Amino acid sequence: MTGGGRRRFDRLTQHLPGRRYWSRYRFCSGNTVRLFTAGEPYFAALTQRIDAAQREVALETYIFCDDPAGRPVSDALIRAASRGVHVRVITDGVGTQRLPMFNDWQAAGIEHRIYNPHIFGRFGFSRTHRKLAVVDGEFAYCGGINVVDDYDQNGARLPYARWDFAVELQGPVVAxxxxxxxxxxERIRIGHRPALAPPAVGGSTPQAATARFVRARSSAGTAASGRSSDMRAIAEPCIAFVARDNFVNRRAIERAYLTAIGQARSEVLLANPYFMPGRKLRRALMLAAQRGVDVRLVIGRKEFAVLDYAVPFLYRQLLKSGVKIAEYEKTMLHGKVAVVDSNWGTVGSSNLDALSLMLNNEANVVLVLHPEIDQLRDAILAAFDESRRIDEKHYESRPAGERLLNWVAYNTYRLAMKLLTVGGYD
Known part of the structure; x- marks a missing residue:
C-alpha cells in the first residue's frame, strides 16, 4: 500500500473501533462465487457435490430436519460415507432435535458431533448458528439456509419460499x-479453544483489501449506474470468510459491517430478520444517512412476537436520521445480507441482534467487487419494494398503548441480553 493510500485508509477508518483485531480474517482473490436465493437450488447443488465427493465432506448447521429437504442431503451423506468418503457433521443441540437418522449416520460411518447439547452447557448459552459445508477441500458453502424445507415454518406452510441466501465458493477461500x-x-471434542493454524500463504490483510476497495471507488466515482462493472475493471475481486466465536473473533462480523458502512458513499442496503443491533451499528447507519447515503433496511417479522414489538422501538432515531425502513411480510425473511455501494456485499448466518453478534458461532462471507453483488442488490431492492414502508409521521402517531408496549418489549429484551452477554450488549 502506498503512503497516500495508507493515509486515506486511516482517515476513513479512524472512527471505527477495534482495528487491531482485523487480522483475524483475510481477503483473498482468485475465487469463484455462485449465489443461491432459495433452499431448493442450494440443496440440489450441495447434494450433487456430495455425490461427487472422493475424499471428505464436512457440514455444520444449526438446523437439520428430517423433511423433504433434509432427507436427500442425509441420503447423499450416507452414500458418500458408504463409498469411503470421510464425512463429518456438526449440528446444534438446540436447533436440531435428536433425529432417528442420526442412527443411520452412525451405521454408515458418518462422524457426528453436537455443539452444546443443552441450553446451558460447557459453552454457556452459545449456539452454533453457522451453515457451512466443504466438499473435498474444493467447494465451500456459507449462508443463512438451514437444512430445512423452504416452505415449512414450525409446522405451518409458508405462502412463498423462505427468503434466504447462500453461496458456493471455489478457490483459496475454501481453506x-x-x-x-x-x-x-476440535472445540467440541476438547471443550476449549484449539490452536489456530496461520493464514494460508497468498491471502491479503483486511487493511490492504479495504484500501484497494477505497481506491477503486475513489477512481470510479459514486454514480449509481455502471458502478459494478467499473469497479471490476479497476480492482481485483476478493473474498473474506468472517467467522464469529467467543474466543478470538468476538466482534469480527460486527466490525466487517462497521467498516463497510463507515466508508459508504452512496448506498447501504441491509436485510435481516432479527434487527436488534447495539448502539455502534445503529450509530453507523444513522451517520451514513446523515451524510447523504441512501440507507435502506428490510426487516423481517412474525417469527418471534417479542421482537415484533421490541424492534419498532429503534425506528424513531433511525427514521429521524433519514434511514428508510420497510417490514417484509410476504413470507418468512430469513436472509442476513447487505450491499454497500454495489461494491461490497455480505451473505451469511449472522443476525444483527445480541445473540448473533455477541454469543453464537456465526459465519459470513464478504464479497468485494464480485459480480454476484449486483444480483444480491437487486434482491434486496425487490424485497424493499414488496415490503410495508414505515412512514415517520404514521410511526409517531402510534397509540400510547402501542408505544408503551414497544418500550417494555425493547427494554425487557435489552436487559435479558445484557445479562446473557455479561454486560457486553449495549
Missing amino acids: DVLEAIDVQW
Missing part, C-alpha cells in the same frame, strides 16, 4: 471455511 469447521470439530 478458511474448512479451517473454521476443523476448529469447531
Whole structure:
C-alpha cells in the first residue's frame, strides 16, 4: 500500500473501533462465487457435490430436519460415507432435535458431533448458528439456509419460499471455511479453544483489501449506474470468510459491517430478520444517512412476537436520521445480507441482534467487487419494494398503548441480553 493510500485508509477508518483485531480474517482473490436465493437450488447443488465427493465432506448447521429437504442431503451423506468418503457433521443441540437418522449416520460411518447439547452447557448459552459445508477441500458453502424445507415454518406452510441466501465458493477461500469447521470439530471434542493454524500463504490483510476497495471507488466515482462493472475493471475481486466465536473473533462480523458502512458513499442496503443491533451499528447507519447515503433496511417479522414489538422501538432515531425502513411480510425473511455501494456485499448466518453478534458461532462471507453483488442488490431492492414502508409521521402517531408496549418489549429484551452477554450488549 502506498503512503497516500495508507493515509486515506486511516482517515476513513479512524472512527471505527477495534482495528487491531482485523487480522483475524483475510481477503483473498482468485475465487469463484455462485449465489443461491432459495433452499431448493442450494440443496440440489450441495447434494450433487456430495455425490461427487472422493475424499471428505464436512457440514455444520444449526438446523437439520428430517423433511423433504433434509432427507436427500442425509441420503447423499450416507452414500458418500458408504463409498469411503470421510464425512463429518456438526449440528446444534438446540436447533436440531435428536433425529432417528442420526442412527443411520452412525451405521454408515458418518462422524457426528453436537455443539452444546443443552441450553446451558460447557459453552454457556452459545449456539452454533453457522451453515457451512466443504466438499473435498474444493467447494465451500456459507449462508443463512438451514437444512430445512423452504416452505415449512414450525409446522405451518409458508405462502412463498423462505427468503434466504447462500453461496458456493471455489478457490483459496475454501481453506478458511474448512479451517473454521476443523476448529469447531476440535472445540467440541476438547471443550476449549484449539490452536489456530496461520493464514494460508497468498491471502491479503483486511487493511490492504479495504484500501484497494477505497481506491477503486475513489477512481470510479459514486454514480449509481455502471458502478459494478467499473469497479471490476479497476480492482481485483476478493473474498473474506468472517467467522464469529467467543474466543478470538468476538466482534469480527460486527466490525466487517462497521467498516463497510463507515466508508459508504452512496448506498447501504441491509436485510435481516432479527434487527436488534447495539448502539455502534445503529450509530453507523444513522451517520451514513446523515451524510447523504441512501440507507435502506428490510426487516423481517412474525417469527418471534417479542421482537415484533421490541424492534419498532429503534425506528424513531433511525427514521429521524433519514434511514428508510420497510417490514417484509410476504413470507418468512430469513436472509442476513447487505450491499454497500454495489461494491461490497455480505451473505451469511449472522443476525444483527445480541445473540448473533455477541454469543453464537456465526459465519459470513464478504464479497468485494464480485459480480454476484449486483444480483444480491437487486434482491434486496425487490424485497424493499414488496415490503410495508414505515412512514415517520404514521410511526409517531402510534397509540400510547402501542408505544408503551414497544418500550417494555425493547427494554425487557435489552436487559435479558445484557445479562446473557455479561454486560457486553449495549
